[in-house]
Amino acid sequence: xxxxxxxxAFFDGVxxxxxVFLVAVGLTLIFGVMRILNIAHGSLxxxxxxxxxxxxxxxxxxxxxxxxxxxxxxxxxxxVGIIVGGAIETLLLQRIYAKEESLQLLVxxxxxxVLENVQRLVWGVQPYFVAxxxxxxxxINLGGIDYTRYQTLLLPAVAxxxxxxxxxxxxxxxxxxxxxxVTEDREAATAIGxxxxxxxxxxxxxxxxxxxxxxxLAAPTTSILPxxxxxxxxxxxxxxxxAGLGQIEGAALTALLIGLGRSFAVYxxxxxxxxxxxxxxxxxxxxxxxxxxxxxxxxxx
Amino acid sequence: xxxxxxTAAALSTLLLAGAQAQDKPAELRVGISTFLSGSASxxxxxxxxxxxxxxxxxxxxxxxxxxxVKVTYIDEGAGAEALTTEYKRLAQDGKTDVFFSAxxxxxxxxxxxxxxxxxxxxxxxxxxxxxILEQGKYRYVYRTQANATPExxxxxxxxxxxxxxxxxIAVVNQDxxxxxDSWAIFSSALKKLKPDAQVVAELFPKFGAPDYSTEVxxxxxxxPDVVLSTSWGGDLDxxxxxxxxxxxxxxxxxxxxxxxxxxxxxxxxLPDGVIVGAxxxxxxxxxxxxxxxxxxxxxxxxxxxxGSWPIYPVFHMSQAFAALQAVYKKASDANGGKFPNKEQIAxxxxxxxxxxxxxxxxxxxxxxxxxxxxxxxxxxVDAYPFxxxxxxMILPAAKLMPPVGQKSEDxxxxxxxxxxxxxxxxxxxx
Numbered sequence: 001x002x003x004x005x006x007x008x009a010f011f012d013g014v015x016x017x018x019x020v021f022l023v024a025v026g027l028t029l030i031f032g033v034m035r036i037l038n039i040a041h042g043s044l045x046x047x048x049x050x051x052x053x054x055x056x057x058x059x060x061x062x063x064x065x066x067x068x069x070x071x072x073x074x075x076x077x078x079x080v081g082i083i084v085g086g087a088i089e090t091l092l093l094q095r096i097y098a099k100e101e102s103l104q105l106l107v108x109x110x111x112x113x114v115l116e117n118v119q120r121l122v123w124g125v126q127p128y129f130v131a132x133x134x135x136x137x138x139x140i141n142l143g144g145i146d147y148t149r150y151q152t153l154l155l156p157a158v159a160x161x162x163x164x165x166x167x168x169x170x171x172x173x174x175x176x177x178x179x180x181x182v183t184e185d186r187e188a189a190t191a192i193g194x195x196x197x198x199x200x201x202x203x204x205x206x207x208x209x210x211x212x213x214x215x216x217l218a219a220p221t222t223s224i225l226p227x228x229x230x231x232x233x234x235x236x237x238x239x240x241x242x243a244g245l246g247q248i249e250g251a252a253l254t255a256l257l258i259g260l261g262r263s264f265a266v267y268x269x270x271x272x273x274x275x276x277x278x279x280x281x282x283x284x285x286x287x288x289x290x291x292x293x294x295x296x297x298x299x300x301x
Numbered sequence: 302x303x304x305x306x307x308t309a310a311a312l313s314t315l316l317l318a319g320a321q322a323q324d325k326p327a328e329l330r331v332g333i334s335t336f337l338s339g340s341a342s343x344x345x346x347x348x349x350x351x352x353x354x355x356x357x358x359x360x361x362x363x364x365x366x367x368x369x370v371k372v373t374y375i376d377e378g379a380g381a382e383a384l385t386t387e388y389k390r391l392a393q394d395g396k397t398d399v400f401f402s403a404x405x406x407x408x409x410x411x412x413x414x415x416x417x418x419x420x421x422x423x424x425x426x427x428x429x430x431x432x433i434l435e436q437g438k439y440r441y442v443y444r445t446q447a448n449a450t451p452e453x454x455x456x457x458x459x460x461x462x463x464x465x466x467x468x469x470i471a472v473v474n475q476d477x478x479x480x481x482d483s484w485a486i487f488s489s490a491l492k493k494l495k496p497d498a499q500v501v502a503e504l505f506p507k508f509g510a511p512d513y514s515t516e517v518x519x520x521x522x523x524x525p526d527v528v529l530s531t532s533w534g535g536d537l538d539x540x541x542x543x544x545x546x547x548x549x550x551x552x553x554x555x556x557x558x559x560x561x562x563x564x565x566x567x568x569x570x571l572p573d574g575v576i577v578g579a580x581x582x583x584x585x586x587x588x589x590x591x592x593x594x595x596x597x598x599x600x601x602x603x604x605x606x607x608g609s610w611p612i613y614p615v616f617h618m619s620q621a622f623a624a625l626q627a628v629y630k631k632a633s634d635a636n637g638g639k640f641p642n643k644e645q646i647a648x649x650x651x652x653x654x655x656x657x658x659x660x661x662x663x664x665x666x667x668x669x670x671x672x673x674x675x676x677x678x679x680x681x682v683d684a685y686p687f688x689x690x691x692x693x694m695i696l697p698a699a700k701l702m703p704p705v706g707q708k709s710e711d712x713x714x715x716x717x718x719x720x721x722x723x724x725x726x727x728x729x730x731x
Contacts (some may be wrong), residue, residue, distance in 0.1 A: 003639040008522060019512075125342035127535035131542055131570060139547060140475040145521045146547045151514060221543070222511040223535030227340055231509060266504065273515075274476065274507045 007143045009263045015151040017259025018159035019218055023232055024239035024251045025162065026210030032246025033183050033203040036096070039108040040088060042233030044208045047084055048215025049224045050119060051076040053128040056219075061133070072225060073220075077213035082192050084115075085208025089201050097200070097259045112229070120226055127223040148221075155217060162210065170248075179203055183246065206291045220270035235277060242281045246293025305329075318351050325640040326398070329368040331356075331625070332391045333426075334402035334412070338378030338471035340509055344404055344427070344562065346615040349374060354599070355622045365629045366640055377403055381411050388412060391528040392419045398643070399424065401621045404614070406478055413442045422646055426621040427614055429479055429580070434669045435708045440543045441643075442662055445624040446617050447672040449479075452580050452711040453486040453531070455674030456558040458701070459529065459694055460576060461494055461721045464554055465676075467526035471502035471553075473516055473540060475532045480505060483531040483558070486709065493716040502524050506536075513540045517547050525553055542570055552573065561690065562612040564679070568687040575679045575688075582659040582675040582695050583616035588728035589660065589695070596658050599680050611658070619657035620672075624664070627655035655676035660695070667705045671698045680730060694725040 027041045055072045088111055096104055137149040159249040170176035181189040181198045190196050214232070222228070239258055243250030274281070284292055352372060352406030360369045373385045377694070384403070391397040400423045402412045409428035416423035417439050424445045425433070431448040433439075466669055474480030476616055484503070501523050504516050513558075517540075520528060528549070532540060537560060544550055550572050556565075561579030564571065590596045599619075603611050632641035632649035641649070653664045662672045677690035700723045703712030 005519075005522060008518045009515070012518050015514060016512060123545065125338070125346055127343065127538055127566060129538060129542065129566070131546070134546060145518055147514075147518070148543075148546055216512060221514075221539075224340065225340055225535040225541045226342070227509060228511060229512065231507075263515040264518055270502075270504050 004143050006268055008145055009267050010260065011142055011147055011152050012266075013260035013263035014148060014156050014256070015147075015259075017255040017257075018155040019214055020235060020239055020259060021159050021255035022162060022217065023211050023214035024236035024243075024255055025166065025212070025248055026207035026232075027236050028240040028243065028246055028248060028251045029166070030204055030207035031240065032248075033041070033179055034093075034200055035101075036097075036108065037101075037237075037245075038095065038103050038204075038207070039105065039233060040111040040115060041108075041207070041211045042229035042231075043112050043119070044080060044211035044229075045087060045215040045218075045232045045236075046119055046224075046229035047080045047115065048077050048212025049219040049222075049228065050123050050128065050215075051080050051212070052216035052219040053130045053224050056130045056132060066132050066136060069136070069229050071131070073133065074213065075218040075279055077216040080212035080215075081205050081209025085205045085212075086201070088208070089204040093204065094197070094200075112233070116226065116229065119229075123224075125226055127225040129221075129223055134219070137251055151221060158213075158217060159252070162213075163248070175202070180220050203219065238277050238281045242284045242292060244288075244294025247291065247293040250291065250293030259298075306475055308522045326368055326716065327367070328371045329365050329399070329629075330377060330397045331370055331372050332388070332397040332400045332402070333372055334375040334377050334384055334388070334400070334408065335427075336378045336404050337374065337376040340534050340536075341404055341646070342378060343629065344612075344614040345377065347405075347609070347612055348427070348606065348618045350710070351603065351611065351615040351618040352622070354602065354606065355619060359622070361627070364631055365626055368640070370625075373397065374474055375402070377405055377408055381405075381408055384408055385411055385415060388415060389419065390414075392421045397421065399625060399646075401426040401618075403428055406482075409433060413437070413439060416441050420643070421649075422643055424621045424624060427617045429484065431702075431709050434615055434667050435703070439668055440647050443624075443668040444670050445620045445655075445662065445664070445669050447581050447623075447674065447698055448702070449483055450486055450703070450713075451672070451674055451696075451698045452484050453556060454490055454701040455676055455696045456529075456556055456576065456578050457494065458696060458723060458725075459491055459676035460554075460556050460579075462694070462725070463576070464527070465495075467554065469499050469523075469525040470527040470529060471500070471504070471523060471525040472529045473504045473506065473513070473520070473532070474512075474530060475508045475536055476713070477508045480508070480531060484529075486713065487531075489710065489714050490716060493713065494718050494721055501623040501626075509536060511539065513543050516540075517543050519547055520544075520553065521547065522639060527556060528553045529556045529558075531558050534564060538564050538567055540566055545572055558676075559613075560679075562614070564689075565609055565687045566627040567614070569681065570595055571679055571688050573680050573688065575676070576676065577679055577690060578674065578676045579613045579616075581613060581616060581672045583611075583613035584659075584675055584690055584693075585610040585612075586689060586730070587595045587659050587675070588693055588731075590658060596663055599658060616658050620655070620659075620662060620670075621657075623655040623657040624653065624662075628653050654658055665705055669702075669705075671702070673698045674701065682730065693728040693730075695728070696723065 030038050054072045055076045056069045071073045134150040138147050139146040239254050243254040258277045265273045305492035335348050336342045356370050403409050404427045406428045409425050413433045429449040431450045502535050556576045558578035585600050628649050632645040660673050662670045674696045677693035679688035680691035
């Protein structure tokens with residue numbers, strides 16, 4: 001493999017990892033704080049993509065500046081996170097925090113199925129596409145190959161900003177510290193007066209918005225169609241599990257590992273492209289069942 | 302309870318119809334399997350719309366031999382298990398007369414032996430796999446359209462006729478049965494028709510893959526003369542847009558045998574000069590039939606009803622209904638004008654000739670339809686907001702498929718570069 005092809009595989013891997021990270025980090029954040037594996041995360045990703053497509057198309061129809069498409073992507077993600085995510089948390093999840101894990105899993109799976117059908121009712125089955133945000137930024141030539149600026153520059157930049165932002169928020173602000181406290185020990189945190197209910201709501205909305213942001217940012221690069229959420233939830237679960245559920249920086253590194261693994265596979269062994277993320281996951285979990293970055297949990301008696 | 306009601310209803314119909322021929326049913330029941338959910342609903346939904354329109358038309362003009370047509374749909378998106386259960390139920394309790402099934406080749410593989418067991422007439426109206434009728438003998442299973450062999454060979458022959466000097470080719474197909482099988486046909490025929498062509502990359506991204514950036518980068522680095530993709534639906538749209546955006550389509554000639562079904566969605570982002578096909582002579586501006594008032598009327602009515610021009614599954618559906626009407630007519634004529642039973646229908650299928658929205662199609666001895674293949678290149682024109690097909694050729698299907706009784710792979714092994722010289726009618730866009 002020449003240096004040029006290695007460089008090519010690297011750029012593609014980073015762009016792909018950025019998108020996967022955005023979705024996986026929301027999943028892992030929600031799990032870390034609430035101990036719920038949210039299958040409906042995949043629907044939020046799809047809703048983000050559809051909402052972004054509708055909003056950008058709407059802007060186009062009203063004849064507004066096409067540059068507004070970029071803030072529109074973020075607005076679409078926030079709307080989906082707050083409205084859909086907020087509704088899921090207050091109407092359903094709040095009632096089942098004390099219940100068994102398997103029940104929680106089933107409930108979020110049911111929500112996923114319901115939302116898949118809502119999505120079909122609202123947007124139908126024909127693929128949507130919003131290419132403008134990619135086309136407006138144009139291409140950049142790296143090593144003799146044209147890449148889209150959107151995928152090689154903007155997506156990794158947003159992913160990095162989200163990673164740093166989350167880190168600053170959790171480590172540097174009071175609200176973040178409270179979230180971390182609930183993650184560490186919910187009972188103790190409640191005992192000293194932390195409103196766990198509110199923390200859960202805020203965390204879920206942030207996590208849901210991140211899933212929707214992943215979808216909104218993916219929208220300009222892909223066909224938006226039924227079933228896109230199911231694929232993403234499987235992949236982002238692989239990332240979150242490989243990193244260790246609840247590990248934010250770990251999710252970033254794992255997403256990068258899986259993204260690079262996948263793009264190198266396309267050059268070296270294309271037949272293994274689909275398998276690569278899961279091979280990495282299996283190898284990691286065989287060696288470290290709790291995930292790459294998870295600390296061994298303190299035993300609670 | 303339901304059974305009692307049905308019997309009562311049937312009795313009353315018999316009493317009402319007492320004056321007419323005893324054996325004419327109150328209605329002709331057709332069971333259609335199509336994708337109403339999942340990614341293949343890009344084909345299934347337009348086909349269903351077409352079926353609804355065609356049935357309305359048939360019933361307005363008195364049904365088939367006086368019996369109104371009643372359609373029941375089965376959603377293939379629910380999975381093969383659900384399809385076979387529902388199929389059996391409709392065949393037994395529902396007393397369905399004829400089935401059109403299926404879109405997915407995997408489902409056709411399941412349905413063909415089942416139909417034979419249940420002794421119900423089944424038209425494989427859209428699925429591509431050539432293997433079913435080549436490997437087995439069926440009395441009740443027919444295909445009212447071409448199959449993968451002529452569909453893929455037409456793309457190869459068109460490529461060799463119009464761009465004979467290419468040296469390297471790469472393939473990017475979906476990783477499932479059709480993606481793999483179509484490449485098997487294409488690559489084995491390529492070795493015979495142009496032995497010096499070199500395959501530089503064989504990429505099979507996941508079915509439904511959201512991103513092809515890595516594939517596109519690799520192809521940009523390899524610079525193949527030709528890029529083939531038999532992908533369809535959202536997968537094809539994504540791949541084509543990413544390839545076009547990054548300039549891959551400037552360096553390489555794209556061959557997209559199913560892209561007729563994506564033209565209206567991809568629109569102006571699809572550059573000129575891409576070789577496209579339509580799994581048959583399916584094109585809403587069909588150079589031979591577009592001025593036929595019946596065809597023209599249908600195209601415009603479909604556009605008015607759904608907002609889009611018909612794509613190939615709509616043509617496949619029209620062919621299945623054209624075959625249905627033709628076979629009932631033929632069997633009834635052979636039966637002294639009486640309403641035929643299913644054995645008489647099965648007898649009449651062989652050698653049946655019928656016309657949907659394109660050229661006439663004939664059913665061979667083995668139940669396979671012989672359907673000519675339209676290929677062409679994309680071109681932007683002012684009249685439509687998406688590329689139309691120009692430099693069209695309609696290639697004769699009979700020359701692009703093995704004779705009855707021979708399997709495609711054995712037949713392809715006997716091909717020579719002379720096949721490229723096969724005579725094809727040429728047309729310009731007008």
